[in-house]
Amino acid sequence: MKKLAIYTLVAAFCGSAVYAFSAADKAAEPAPAAAAAAKEPVVCFESRKGASEITQQEIKPGLPNVKCSPTTGAALWYGDPYEGTVPMGKMPMLEKLPEGHAVVKPRSEKLALMPMCGTACHNGVGPNANPPTLPKDKRAKPNPTMEAMVPDLANLQHGRGRIWCMDCHHTTKRNMLVDHYGDPVSFDQPQLLCGKCHGDKLRDWRDGIHGKRIGDFTSTGKKRWFTCTECHNPHNVQDGARNRGFVQLQPEPSPQLPKGMKDAKHELMHPIPH
Ligand code: HEC
Ligand code: HEC
Ligand code: HEC
Numbered sequence: 001m002k003k004l005a006i007y008t009l010v011a012a013f014c015g016s017a018v019y020a021f022s023a024a025d026k027a028a029e030p031a032p033a034a035a036a037a038a039k040e041p042v043v044c045f046e047s048r049k050g051a052s053e054i055t056q057q058e059i060k061p062g063l064p065n066v067k068c069s070p071t072t073g074a075a076l077w078y079g080d081p082y083e084g085t086v087p088m089g090k091m092p093m094l095e096k097l098p099e100g101h102a103v104v105k106p107r108s109e110k111l112a113l114m115p116m117c118g119t120a121c122h123n124g125v126g127p128n129a130n131p132p133t134l135p136k137d138k139r140a141k142p143n144p145t146m147e148a149m150v151p152d153l154a155n156l157q158h159g160r161g162r163i164w165c166m167d168c169h170h171t172t173k174r175n176m177l178v179d180h181y182g183d184p185v186s187f188d189q190p191q192l193l194c195g196k197c198h199g200d201k202l203r204d205w206r207d208g209i210h211g212k213r214i215g216d217f218t219s220t221g222k223k224r225w226f227t228c229t230e231c232h233n234p235h236n237v238q239d240g241a242r243n244r245g246f247v248q249l250q251p252e253p254s255p256q257l258p259k260g261m262k263d264a265k266h267e268l269m270h271p272i273p274h
Contacts, residue, residue, distance in 0.1 A: 037163060044068030046075045047212070047231040049249065059083075072250055081214040081224050088225060089189050095208055101222045103215075106228055107187045109112075113149055114187065117174040134171070138164040152235035168193055168234065190229045201228075 042056035044066060057065050059079050067077040085103035088094075094102060108114060135141065140156070147154040156164065170176040176184035180196040195202030204210035211231065215223035227232075237245045257264060 042068060044075050045075050047226060048229075048233060049247070051233065052105075052230045053110075054084075069252060071252060074249065074252075078214060082222070086188070088184065091189075091191070091206070096220075098220060101220060102187060103222065103224050104227050105224070105230065106225065107190065114175050120172040131206050134166060138162075138167075140165050149237065152233065157236040157238040157240075158234060161225060163197075167197075187229075188227070190227050190234070194228045194232075196233075 043053045044056070046052040046054055052064050055074060056068070059065050063079050065079045065083045066075050067079075068074065069076050080092050082103055082191055085105055087100050088102040088104045091102070140153075143153075159167075166178075168177055170178040171185045173184045175187075177187060177193040179185045185192045191202060191205060205228070211228070213223040214220065214228040217223075230270065232245060233247065236247070239245070239247050242248070
């Protein structure tokens with residue numbers, strides 16, 4: 001009986017160890033019925049659920065490019081922070097950074113509709129001809145086709161009625177955003193768009209106070225910068241009744257205490273009174 005209990009314990013421990021160390025494998029573990037789908041790639045999200053996913057691959061045998069939380073599916077750890085990145089492009093005030101030391105993940109490949117916008121519909125022909133006749137009241141005409149494609153557009157939750165589509169999207173080049181001078185901006189550099197209205201946030205982001213960077217933490221070291229749209233959904237920054245700029249994620253449970261430790265009260269003992 002006792003032996004059995006130990007075996008169970010060992011099995012449980014191994015189970016949880018495998019679970020903890022290889023969350024991704026666990027997620028990919030086939031349900032008995034779907035053994036055939038065993039090789040489904042593991043996809044976890046980085047910041048914006050549903051819009052900033054990363055597919056798990058091996059950099060070297062046994063070394064994944066990313067590990068995901070088994071609880072939330074969020075990226076926990078990066079084997080290669082630069083995987084899939086490209087140089088950030090020109091950024092005012094960051095000229096001093098050595099070439100190629102600021103990199104980003106392109107947004108374009110996440111935007112399924114973008115390649116079509118300027119060819120299939122806003123192509124200068126027919127009712128959506130460019131330049132379109134823009135309404136004077138900055139209200140987008142209800143457009144069921146558009147709303148079916150991007151449901152968040154039915155009731156734009158950004159700016160509380162003060163801004164609309166063409167404050168952000170270029171009028172004649174629909175697969176581009178627009179900067180403060182009316183010049184086109186790439187979807188991969190949304191900071192140049194957002195910064196025209198949120199200058200304070202752009203400065204904070206540039207200084208490393210807002211947003212996130214991963215990589216080499218020397219001041220001029222190579223880093224991957226997370227761009228604004230990797231965290232914020234530009235068509236909904238209000239998050240309903242919460243009325244704040246970020247759709248909140250379910251937090252991870254607190255980590256387990258190290259073996260033999262009964263509580264973490266020592267952490268309350270701080271040498272500096274606060
Ligand atoms: C605050 C700026 C802003 C406003 C206002 C705005 N958009 Fe966007 N839109 C963006 C950005 C930035 C993206 C790219 C999002 C990303 O990278 O995830 C985008 C993406 C899109 C896409 C592509 C989605 C896809 O998955 O390919 C469509 C279509 C679109 N917007 C239409 C509209 C329409 C129509 C309106 C007005 C009702 C509008 N947008 C208002 C900034 C804006
Ligand atoms: C044309 C101007 C304009 C642009 C461009 C713009 N915003 Fe906004 N944004 C606003 C306004 C106006 C508000 C509402 C502020 C308020 O009511 O206090 C707002 C609100 C927000 C909020 C929520 C803050 C709040 O209290 O509601 C976030 C987050 C935000 N914007 C992020 C972005 C991001 C990310 C981009 C780029 C994709 C962007 N904005 C581009 C004008 C803009
Ligand atoms: C790594 C994720 C991340 C990135 C990248 C990021 N933000 Fe944010 N942002 C947040 C979070 C989290 C909040 C807090 C929102 C809340 O209170 O719920 C926030 C808040 C904001 C707010 C609202 C602040 C307020 O007072 O309510 C604005 C505006 C904003 N961000 C703009 C930007 C702009 C512009 C960029 C790009 C230059 C950017 N953010 C990049 C995560 C991010």
